[in-house]
Each structure stands twice: as structure tokens, then as C-alpha cells.
Amino acid sequence: MTQVSLKAPAIRRLGGGTGPRQRVRGLSDRALAFYFVLPSLLLLLAINIFPLAWNIYLSFTNYRANMPGFPVRWVGDLNYARLLGSEDVWAAMQHTAHFVGWAMLIQVILGFGLAWLLNRKFKGAGLFITLIALPMMLSKAVVGTFWTYIFQPQSGIFNYIVNFFADVGEFTMLGNADLAPWALILVDTWMWTPFIMLIVLAGLRSVPQDLYEAAEVDGASSWRQFWTITVPMVLPFLMLAVLFRSIECFKLFDMVAELTSGGPGSATELANIFLKRQAFETWRTGYAAAFAVILFVTTFGAANIYVKFWTKVKER
Amino acid sequence: MGSAQAHSIVEPGRLSKRVAVVLVALYALFAVVPMAWIVMTSFKTTEDAIAYPPKVVFDPTLEGYVHLFTNRSRQTEEYMQDLPPAEHWWQEIVREDNMVITGPSRFADRYLNSLVIGFGATFLSVFFGALAAYAFSRFKVPLRDDLMFFILSTRMFPPVAIAIPVFLMYRELGLNDTHLGMIILYTAVNLSLSVWILKGFMDEIPREYEEAAMVDGYTRLQAFVKVVLPQAKAGIAAAAIFCLIFSWNEYNFAILLTSGNAQTAPPFIPLIIGVGGQDWPAVGAAATLFILPAVIFTVLLRKYLLAGITFGAVRR
Numbered sequence A: 001m002t003q004v005s006l007k008a009p010a011i012r013r014l015g016g017g018t019g020p021r022q023r024v025r026g027l028s029d030r031a032l033a034f035y036f037v038l039p040s041l042l043l044l045l046a047i048n049i050f051p052l053a054w055n056i057y058l059s060f061t062n063y064r065a066n067m068p069g070f071p072v073r074w075v076g077d078l079n080y081a082r083l084l085g086s087e088d089v090w091a092a093m094q095h096t097a098h099f100v101g102w103a104m105l106i107q108v109i110l111g112f113g114l115a116w117l118l119n120r121k122f123k124g125a126g127l128f129i130t131l132i133a134l135p136m137m138l139s140k141a142v143v144g145t146f147w148t149y150i151f152q153p154q155s156g157i158f159n160y161i162v163n164f165f166a167d168v169g170e171f172t173m174l175g176n177a178d179l180a181p182w183a184l185i186l187v188d189t190w191m192w193t194p195f196i197m198l199i200v201l202a203g204l205r206s207v208p209q210d211l212y213e214a215a216e217v218d219g220a221s222s223w224r225q226f227w228t229i230t231v232p233m234v235l236p237f238l239m240l241a242v243l244f245r246s247i248e249c250f251k252l253f254d255m256v257a258e259l260t261s262g263g264p265g266s267a268t269e270l271a272n273i274f275l276k277r278q279a280f281e282t283w284r285t286g287y288a289a290a291f292a293v294i295l296f297v298t299t300f301g302a303a304n305i306y307v308k309f310w311t312k313v314k315e316r
Numbered sequence B: 001m002g003s004a005q006a007h008s009i010v011e012p013g014r015l016s017k018r019v020a021v022v023l024v025a026l027y028a029l030f031a032v033v034p035m036a037w038i039v040m041t042s043f044k045t046t047e048d049a050i051a052y053p054p055k056v057v058f059d060p061t062l063e064g065y066v067h068l069f070t071n072r073s074r075q076t077e078e079y080m081q082d083l084p085p086a087e088h089w090w091q092e093i094v095r096e097d098n099m100v101i102t103g104p105s106r107f108a109d110r111y112l113n114s115l116v117i118g119f120g121a122t123f124l125s126v127f128f129g130a131l132a133a134y135a136f137s138r139f140k141v142p143l144r145d146d147l148m149f150f151i152l153s154t155r156m157f158p159p160v161a162i163a164i165p166v167f168l169m170y171r172e173l174g175l176n177d178t179h180l181g182m183i184i185l186y187t188a189v190n191l192s193l194s195v196w197i198l199k200g201f202m203d204e205i206p207r208e209y210e211e212a213a214m215v216d217g218y219t220r221l222q223a224f225v226k227v228v229l230p231q232a233k234a235g236i237a238a239a240a241i242f243c244l245i246f247s248w249n250e251y252n253f254a255i256l257l258t259s260g261n262a263q264t265a266p267p268f269i270p271l272i273i274g275v276g277g278q279d280w281p282a283v284g285a286a287a288t289l290f291i292l293p294a295v296i297f298t299v300l301l302r303k304y305l306l307a308g309i310t311f312g313a314v315r316r
Helices: A002-018 A029-058 A078-085 A087-118 A125-137 A140-150 A157-165 A180-206 A209-217 A222-251 A254-259 A271-280 A285-315 B014-041 B063-069 B077-082 B089-095 B107-138 B144-156 B159-173 B179-203 B207-215 B220-231 B233-249 B252-257 B280-309
Strands: B070-074 B099-104
Touching: A029 A285, A029 B107, A029 B144, A029 B159, A029 B179, A029 B220, A078 A285, A087 A125, A087 A180, A087 A222, A087 A271, A087 B014, A125 A180, A125 B014, A125 B280, A140 A180, A140 A254, A140 B014, A140 B233, A140 B280, A180 A222, A180 A254, A180 B014, A180 B280, A209 A222, A222 A285, A254 A271, A254 B252, A271 A285, A271 B159, A285 B144, A285 B159, B014 B280, B063 B070, B063 B089, B063 B107, B063 B280, B070 B089, B089 B099, B107 B144, B107 B179, B107 B220, B107 B233, B107 B280, B144 B179, B159 B179, B159 B252, B179 B233, B179 B252, B179 B280, B207 B220, B220 B233, B233 B280
Parallel strands: none
Antiparallel strands: B070 B099
């Protein structure tokens, strides 16, 4: 660091000295670039990289954050070995996969469908877009809280509406181990379908209209146009939306914490809920840190592979 | 291009537009009803809020809001009869349930904390973000693409993985449960968003503008402040509003790192359910007051929603 920061004024002096009449006024571009980027990088180093490195170190220890005096011992890969052998961890990963998979599938179908309909440019489309987009701007924790009210077994409006259409009697969405995962998927879909919709809509609007006109002249059916023009052109947008969304889904914590806090039993214990329990309830800090590393590596690795794939699709 | 009534994707037919309006309106209903329901609940009495079938028509009351902002204690009938007449309408409301107000609740403080932390973090992340974005947009920063990707990748870190070491670090520095600590943390988290959005917008401003200003005697820094920043107004507004909404809604770090002094509203709102049984109107009131700013900003921001949610990757 010091080495670089010494350089900046030196460059400035150089810049001032070289041009005979053309003295560089103020800071040179390189110095400016340096000073402009520095604060952001320092902040990210302090609040992201340093904690991440510390987290990796903790993952090899038996550290417990609630016992500051407790002797910290290096335990090697013990935490990792325990994690990979733990049934709870695999269950949490399974719940996460179930949640991410279904939420993505439903949101892609609904989001694409809505975008496709909205692309018909009818009057009032703008108003509908804003209304549909509202849920995704709300706080997930608050959304979780008020959906618990909507899902109330005795008085909730959700149960009322379901019973209005199908007479199933009293039931509990959040208290039933089979239904609770679907309650999460429903609320996430309510909140985030507009995300996919907005991005796909941008994709649909980017398709040059003359492609369709040319296809029309060639006598291609709408069905064929859809699969040979619309889908390939929109795919990069859709994939970008799915990337952002699945990372978010994988990280999901707040909404679940308020809706079910992982229950009933551990039916909705997603990876991050499990992680939080280990870190801040049972205070197995080292163990939790190891799980956090595994989650991060999984997300980061999957995202990297996906981005490579995405770049290929985009360039096709 | 075919006869007037020919069905073509280029100009959708009347029927297909009508079907689209109906389907989109149905989905918009699904998006809006839960929010409308929670706002309605905030104006119900506790009894009306748990009535079955759910009440759509009811006598509106401010009971929920009074409950939200006050602490109350239940008293005997005799005690209530001996009280002097109520001085304010809110005392009247709680007296109907044999309760007296014992003082203000902590909600107002939590709301204020959300405002202070939200605006503080937004200002800093947009300020540093704009500097970094300009440098990345205009100068040959070494490893630029890697740095940009690194900045984006900080978003992929699972929040709990950062939260464990940040919790320990903040404990050492005395930053746990302080406004400053939360502002620094949210600034760091928001930087990725603000750098990416602003770089996108700045890339679109022609370099010639600054170059002309510099020929006129501006330094690079002056050109940045007086020419580029005003041109990037829209991007700054979009970045600021998205940072604000993020900090406003954030829950994961808030629940782990704050408990009293600097606690924001999202971890507090779910606690209202616990106070005095299931006080849904008070929860509704809190949710209503809390989502109101997000709704207003979404409506103001609707043109830039896309840029915001894709980190500037898709701008229109």
C-alpha cells in the first residue's frame, strides 16, 4: 500500500515537469484515478475481504464467539469433515435446492409470461408494471411478518380464499411440514416474479422488429417465430435474471426467519437459517464459519460456471 | 406487410391485446391485494383483524397506530372509573379496552434509526461510488475488469459469513449496535450497486464534454464535478434510491449486529406480534408506515427500476 501511495505525488510532479508549456493543472489523471478508487477498495477490503479471510481462519478453529476467554485451538479440517458428514447439513442443502429450483421455475414461467403479455403495448401497461413491481421493493422481513398474518389458520385471508374455491376446511400453511416449503415459494414468487418480468421485458423490447417482419414475409408461423426469434434473443436476458435471482434465493434468510424460522421442525431450514442457528444460537462459531465457506464457494463456483455459459449464449 | 386484419406479432391484434390486459390485471391483483390487506388491517380493531370470514367492510380506527407508538398497561374497572377525563383522543382509544398509556413505545426510535442509517449509508456509498465509477469509466485503471468483478462479487458473499467476523471485529472496536457501525457496513454493501450503476451511466456520457471543459481551463477534477456529475444526475438518483431502499429494508445484519441503541425498524417490527398477544393492527400499522417510503420511491423511480435491479447491466 505505502509503495503505491508514495507513487501518486511522484507522478504528479513528473506530469508537471515533462510538458514544456502544457503544465497539467490539478492532479494528473493517474493520481486522480488512484484517489478515486482507493476509498471504495479500502472499504471493501475492511468490510468484505478482511472478514472473509477471518471467517476462513475461524473455520479451522474451535472458536466460540460467546466465550471470549475460551482457548482457541487449530482443529484442521475437523469442522469441514463434521459438516460433510452431518445429516442436518445435507437436509438444509436439500431444502435449499428444493426452494431455489421450484421458485426459479415458477418465477421464470410467470415472469416470462407477464413480460410477453406486457410487450403487446396496451394502454395502462406502465401502471400495471409499477403495481406488479411494488412487492420486490419491500423489506423481506416485513413481508415475511405480514404474510404470517395472511396465512393465519383460523382467520387468514389466504385460507379463506382457498376455501372459497375449494372446500378444504381449516388448514395451516406454515405449521405443516409438507405445506410450509410451498408457502416460502409462494411468498418469494409474489415478491420476485416482477424481477424476471422487468428484465425479460427489456429483452423483448430489444428484439429488432424487422426480424419478425422478415419472418412474416417468409411465412413463418407465430409459433416458429417465437422459438426461432423471441426465445434466442431473450435468452441472455432471462439467464441474467435467473443468475441474480438464484444467488439471492440461495442466500435467503430474512423472509424465512420471519415466516417459519426454519420450522415446523426443520422443514424449511434453508442453508442460511441453519448457518445462523449454528453461529448465533448454538455459538459453534468455527463450525458455522466452515459452513459459510462452503456456501460461498458453492455460490461463487456455480456463478462463475454460469457466467461462462452465459457469455457463450450471449455471443451466439 | 400483409392485410390490415392479418394477425402478426409486429402489431398485436385487438383481441390479443384484450386477453393480455385481463391476464396482466389478474396478476396485478395478486400483487396488490396482500399489500392492500395489510394497510386495511392497520385500520381495524384487534377483534376485526382476526374475524372469520375476513372483514372487508369495517369501522376504521386508529387503534393499531396508537398501539404501535405506545406502551400500555391493563387496569381494573374501578381504576379506570376513577381516572380524570382523557386529555387526548389516543388515551380515549386505549381506555375503551381498560388500558392506560404508560409511555411511548420504541417504534419511533427504531424508525428514526432506519432513517439516519439509511440516509448516512446512501450518501457515503453514492459519494464513494461516483468517484470509483468515474475512475473506472474514464481512466486506465490497472486490472479494471478484475476490480469491477471483485466489487460485484462482494454481493455474493452469504451475509452470515460476513456477519460472524464483522460481529467480532465490531465487538473489538466498540462498533456493535452503533449508528456509525451500521452506516459503514451498509456503505460497503451498497458500494457494488452504486459503482456498477454509476459506471453504466457515466459510460454513456460523451468524453468530449469534459475534454471541452478542460480545454476551457477546467482541471479534470473540476470537469468531473461541474460537467460529468450533473450529466449523471439520473444515474445518481437511481443509485441513491436503490441504496436507500436496500439499507431501509436490510434485516440480516441489523438483527445480528444491533439490539437496542442502533436497531433499525425491520428487526423490530416482527417483535410487535409478541407484545400483548397477536396485535395484528399494530403490526399492520408498522408495516404500512415502513413500506410507504419504499412504495413512494418505487413510483418515483419506475423509469430506472431496470437499471437498479440489474446493477446497470440493462439500462432501458
